[in-house]
Amino acid sequence: MPSTIALSVTRYRPERESEPTVQTYEIPFREDWVVLDALNHVKDRLDGSLSYRWSCRMGVCGSCGMKVNGTPKLTCATFLSDCLPGPVRVEPLDFFPIVRDLVVELGDFVRKLERVKPWIIPDGAPPATGEYLQTPEELDAYKQYSMCINCMLCYSACPIYGLEPHFIGPAAIALAQRYNLDSRDRGAAERLDALSGPDGIWQCTFVGECTKVCPKHVDPAGAIQQYKLTAATHWVKSLVLPRSAR
């Protein structure tokens, strides 16, 4: 085991630099350290000016997504010991504007998420019992998609999002499916336009990387392909069936 390891971090200080540079820090190697611990060590002991986002350090908040050695990762779940011998290259997530160092601007995703109405759209008044009942099977139909923590690793892995910035993108579509497949929701028709419009599912050509990098096993690529089937079926029905029978 080495006693130290090199951490090469992207720096971008807009008041000083016109484009990002790389700064390398030599930090102690500890087997139980993740990349986020290494960044915290730099911030606490070596260079307090380093900026990055983090919060829960346990894979729940989705704040600490960065590229580690070229792959989008949660830095709180990526061990230094898996990056040997180093250097460990830490970069901000691809395809989002860099605000400072490792911090990217996620407003684009938030606006897209709003477009797919990620909330339960009920059909009329709530039930007389006061609560909606749901069987374990009904919960199982959407639970996987509800695990999304908005960490943006999938956007950073998706070349389509890089090339077509209007694409609604993997997480927003998976979250739309999370509500479409919920037995309490009746909003699928309201989401159809955004999802199967020009910025929606048909932009996806199934590279599949979004699913590979997802730390919560949401499988956004699967959600998109399944919704393609739903949208295509809807389109065929709209051609052959009268409005009342769809």
Add this chain to the structure above:
Amino acid sequence: MSAGPVYTPYHPRWYRRRVSVWWWLRRRSYAWFVLRELTSVFVAFFAIILLWQVHAVASGPEAYERFLGRLGTPLLLAIDAVAFLFVLVHAITWFNLTPKAMAVRLGGRRVPDWAILGSNYAAWLVLSAAVAFVLLRG
């Protein structure tokens, strides 16, 4: 208008990175994806040849002989062989994505991926065998 960025302390200059022309070389899966996109041309080519063949068969034995003659040139044979390879690649990658696109539920449980994949390959084999039987019988 004056040149140069205008920003406030609370809204600094964001750095927007350009996507390199060579982005697809960064990862094997990206390269594989671009290869799949480009080689769909061969699938279209294969489909056109097939339609041409059906037309020739429908037009009688002489037309079919002419079709075979035209297809028999080394250049077309080579292109056809390459196209066949890519059609196979596309068929296999298509089958492999079926479990992703179809979330089949039976008795409240999701049918496992291997079962969907297996049934698709089985249907492919059965259909191919049926076609082979019809063609090779005589």
